[in-house]
Amino acid sequence: MNASKQLIPAILISGFLCLVGQAATPGGNEMPAKREKAAAAVPPPKQKEFDTPEQAADSLVQAAAAFEVPALREILGPDSGDIIASEDPVMDKQRALAFVAKAKEKQAIEINPQHPDKAILAVGEDAFPLPIPLVRKNTKWTFDTKAGVREILLRRIGANELDAIAICHGFVEAQLEYAQTKHDDSIVNQYAQRIISTAGKQDGLAWQNTDGTWAGPVGEGIAKALEQGYAKKDKPQPYHGYYFKVLTGQGPAAPMGQIDFVVRKAMIGGFALAATPAEYQVTGVKTFIVSHTGIVYEKNLGAKSLDLFQNMERYNPDKSWQPTADEW
Structure with a gap:
């Protein structure tokens, strides 16, 4: 894509x-x-x-x-x-x-x-x-570099948040493209449950062909970055200050209520993505979620953003979440 x-x-x-x-x-x-x-x-x-x-x-x-x-x-x-x-x-x-x-x-x-x-x-x-x-x-x-450090931090946070929003929109487009074709001998069209596919499969938005080349709606570079950031040994690294996570269902506050996206191992009920800052108030402030509706929602989850993100499994934009002001 x-x-x-x-x-x-x-x-x-x-x-x-x-x-x-x-x-x-x-x-x-x-x-x-x-x-x-x-x-x-x-x-x-x-x-x-x-x-x-x-x-x-x-x-x-x-x-x-x-x-x-x-x-x-x-x-x-x-x-x-x-x-x-x-x-x-x-x-x-x-x-x-x-x-x-x-x-x-x-x-x-x-x-x-x-x-x-x-x-x-x-x-x-x-x-x-x-x-x-x-x-x-x-x-x-x-x-006056001391005065500029605070401004740099604010600009960096703003840039990281805009990047995260752009990636959320890109994820939606990539999933819609992925679902247009059947993969891995599936009998149904479905959405990808991963960013990078399991070896030998096409169950993610990017996959490696037998000749070593990469294919899929998302290019190799951004796929690897979203999945593991700038890889450093086995320690996951944030991508431009944010971690990203594919969600497997939606909660009661989402349109049509609570739904499991995955049915009999196939993600056919929808898709969603969450993004949160690697370090609150340093690499970002707001957490973002997006689903197949294409609307990106934002919320300040506070100092426990990363913990809440790690436990987040469903897309559930209740009234505490607000649509982002971006024009996509």
Whole structure:
């Protein structure tokens, strides 16, 4: 299915919301204890100061283009932490280059007349604002990275939630496509009960052919990501801050009431998916559910989101769940 297979590039681009890097998230890109101790033992370099905000912006773009981590840390200062370099150097570099590409389109310094000692670097034709502001102290300009960290977190949460909603919609389209064809010598059309098929079968939205190639409504990349995230040994990893789960039934609050989707081992009664943040208020806030109706519902399940998600088996959008405001 084209829409679901196109989710990967769209989601990668959305990582630009954090620009220059993304803070490591617990359960995902945590810094090992040894590295953390080593980092603490090395005193951070003095943050670089600039005569003008334009000079600061140019230096940042140049360092990002070369992906020079020491130079970026010097420019952004001791509070830059893991927003420059996490445990995923490939993704770090992709974000840095995405920022540079936008800066090459257009870059400008925006200063609020009411606050002349503060400035924002805007990049791209759409004048996208860098989350880290520039501030002037004693005639010199520096990046106020400490103030930008909170903004980066908020943007990351927003981007992750939009990604999760998009994946929910893509899941619906993929299931509808899957059900158009009979699989594994089945006598009935049915929905997939898994993201990745059991070896030698087509009981999931993606499967591996005998020649090693992949097929199905969902591409290999996103299928593996949704099922196991960025795999790290046997520890499941969230995908863009979220875990996803196929639900096998619906509760009394759903249209037509309580139904088991699976009848005699075939999922013919419908389908549903749930998504929850890997770490509440860090990688996301809201939990999402979607069914064959195509409507994505959201709810803030609080600090116990992950526990509630792990015990969730049925799609049950009671009045405490609200439709998302997205336009799909």
